[in-house]
Amino acid sequence: MPGRQAFVDACLESYWSAPGVARMKADGTGGRWAAELLTLAGHERVAPLRRVLTEVARDGLHTLDPIFRFQDEEAAAIRGKQYGQASAFGVEQLRRSQGVAYVITLAAVLGWAVSLGEDLTAQVDGMPDRGWVDLPHGYAKAALKVGDVRGARQVVDTAYDVLMAARYPDHPALVEGIAAYRALAGTVGRRLEQAIDNLADDLLRSALRTHLLALMWTLGFVPECESLRRSGQPPSRSMLRTLIRLSMDRIPHDPLTQYVWLEMKDRPSLDLRGHHFFHVINRRYGQYLPDATWPVMPSQAYAQTLIGWLDGELGLDDVAGYLDVIDRVREFEEVREYSPGSSDWSVYLRMISLAYLLAREHDLLAGDPSPARELQTWRSLLDQVTRMRGRHHLNPHRADLEGTLNYPLFHVIEQGLRPGAGDNGLDPAQVVQALESYRAAAMTFSLAVTPPSTPAPPGSELARLLDTERELIGWLKGAFFLVNYEFLPTHFRRYATEAGTLAGGAPRGLDLETGRRDYLEVERLLGELYDRMSATAGEHAARRKDPTASVATIAGVLSQHTGS
Amino acid sequence: MTSIWDRYPDLSPSELRNLVAATAQVLAGSADRSELPADPIEISTGEAARELTASIDMLSADERGVVQELLEDDDTAIELCHVVLGEVRRHPELASAVAQTYEERSRKMTGAELLLLAGALVVLATRIKEIRAGKGGTKITFSESGEVVKAFLAGLVASLRGLG
């Protein structure tokens, strides 16, 4: 269950990101909202919150100090029922003044969260605190009105999860609340879709076509980007929506995507600040240490260079400058996994891929610049990509890599399959194998747990080995479940384990590290098993060790039915 | 055979969303494309607000934000949709085409429409002058209905001036 702090942070997201709150801050103490708030602060239904409401009105929302003070000094002493009354009063003000409603419901929900402390999401006799029915709901409604769609969604999702995780969700006290959250979740979902659509349409209208192509390139839509580059057309609305969704998901881990967006900030043809997602784009995440510590930020250099390249405006000096940065990036990559930051190897891959393309275009490649050598470079990168992808299923805490590993593959395909490609030392069979290896890496788990059917006489050595394989596959599935366990929904983890265990006591070691350890151990045991199996069932063992399809094995499957 | 119009306006939220979507499809498919923006049902609320403030004399460009909020707010968006649907009902051939589209969708094993396409619907209703609907392609003059919708929208905007 998300802790109290995560819930409080979700509520406070609006202060930083909502366009309506930005307007309130701009109006400040002279705004109509402030005057109304001062008047309403005297109402008896908000009496326990009088001081904080007055202070917020007098501060004009320039700081959160009044809220923090309230949380530290007063919140704990106010009863839940009083918070409920104040929140209900706030919701009633929505038609009259969204700003006033926002402040009242925010103060109420934050105060209530603080008053419950670490017991915020606890259950008493199987039921959550009564405040969950009304307070987050009232706040989320107001947050939506001031334009905080993401924060409202988090609050609604959390509250819904808490109520549904009750032991008795059919309890009359909860039924109406759950229905209300369902309706509000619908509203929030729609507003989120609208926010995406609005940003997509504004991007379409902007004069930032090249920036959008840079986003496509950065997120792995390389063929599409190249085709638009040549045709001069902008991306479609549908593509833009996809780019927005992927960006919002990836930005916390992906500085390259973030910095391409940042290049669109404060451009005359696009009011990015007026959009709900600006806060996601503009926040500091600390994904990649050199961006915080080097004089030239590599991610910014990447974004600017990529945009310049796609615009056809990159000079030799620009290229040389970028290549210098990449030299340092290459060195840093040796130690990146030991450094703070949430970025992954795809950052390096994309930077180096761009560097290679630029060096080739400007005859700056060291060594042999022949097509064969170039193809070799892309193949080598693709091999690394395949290795990297093969371990990603053990990182459920990271967003999917999406298309960010695709670069070498597109080049291998283009250069390996075009007419006359055989001169470069690559034939179609090898291209097929390379693509299949990449795909197999993405299916590591499912291929491991779904063995082919191999007949074995009962009581035979092979039958025993296959029985052992079945057992180990069961363990592998368990390890995979453990790897993902911490990321399963709260209600599943709260109740699913109450059925108890054979060993008695609370289940232990239900975490990612244990899961990973178990997974790698079982993989090792399976590897040993397949070695033992080589003598009795060589084909089965070979396929289990390397399930990747090749032209030869494909032909075998396609002809198996002929009996030849 | 029953029609969705038999139950109108007592519809569930998802029925209303589906009816709005069906109406938008019929309007977009029956009108002269040159009168409409490209892919009119795909436009966002922001783009719809831009279109509406540009094409409705009673509205100024400054009111684009207000119009967008009206299209995004569940309550006012529903009000606007009902005004358009009310005008559609006044034209039996058009209403029948909408009902048929609605019924065809209900045969699909699909989930319900999750978005209320208020922006698209209002743009279509206010831009379209003539539609051909029904089996015989009956010509329907829709411009008067469009004026009703424009006036309602302008009224909503006016009522919000000075609030909040």
Next chain:
Amino acid sequence: MQARVASHASTVRVGDLRVAMLHYGVGTEHVYATLIDEDGSPRSTRLAAVEQVAQPVERLSRMLRAPTRYPPAELTEALHGFSADWGRRLLPPPEVLAGYDVLVVVPHHFLHDLPLQVVRTGDADECIANRFGVSFCSSATLLQRAAGRNPARADGVAQWRFPLTAGAGGSDGAPDPPALCCALGVDVLGGDARYGELARSCAGHFPDRRLIMSRDGLKSPVVRQADVICLVCHGVTNAQEHDDSGLLLVAQPGSRSELTIALHLGQPFFFRDLPLRYLPPQLEVAPQFQSGQQPELMTITEVRTLVETRAQLVMLLGCSTATGQLRSGDSYASLAYQWLQAGAVSVLGHQWEADFPFVAGWVPVFLDNWVRRRQPKAIAVRDALNRVLDDGLVSRDALHLWGAVVLLGDWI
């Protein structure tokens, strides 16, 4: 090159069928297809410039995923344009394909979304789905895995004969037909009882049939051993968190079942079998599901983590069950492919909205072809489509109604 099977033959020997794989690759500039067949010598063809097809692909894909955003006539027009015009650029020349009876299509990148089965080719200008037995697979590796688990291939199938035309008699030398079918049909959104009826009707084609009543029932031992799983229900797509997309099913009334999972290298742990995601809150369910039997969502994550199957065929008879999202590793994440990855040999799904009257009319014909007449699955799909089109269930021109059907995985 001539197909071994003459078009006028009334029965066909499986061993005589010629099968080829179209293995696609999208490069930085062009789309390529490598044809691989039993000869094992791959032949690559440069098909089209990405510039020529990328935007039409995007547009068609969008229209199929969001049909309510376009007038119906526009969608029909777009599909026909793909079928008769630009879609042809994405196939090798007709004479290259003419020699084959079955095509296994392995798309790449943006091609995963495309209904290549409705592209017209050949002298008769038929759609691929009407001319060939077709199956799709997101990778040759997955196809290889699926074929390796197919019990129908266990004893060799070369001498298996099956009838092509009605009245041509029965099959000979076919593997044992699938015996156990587990079926679940529920319309959580509209409460339409016909979903359950269709599920029961599908199960009726098999000698041993079980009706499954709930989501957790799909993990029961009997379903794990089922030869066929048939689900008639709605699909839900979560655009932001695609792994939370899933099938709309129902909960078991009364007590919860338990999962036994071996953790820490073999220690059994028990878990209550709860759904991994609640029903999307913004969905409105039919009145009969608002109390009593509660709706539940079976997500892609749940299938990946907790489901295993040996089924020869999983039928996902709902909208867009074969539509997905492209993830890293060119992995096409859809409900249908997730069931394939969970161990199914083949999956039947829809690439866009399924039309219930068409599904209800077509599926029994397909099942009769496969189960009773013992046609290989891809041939059964093709012949069922042709038969219902000839019988006028829907017009051949109504691609949007019949073109959504796809078979994934092994073609036998």
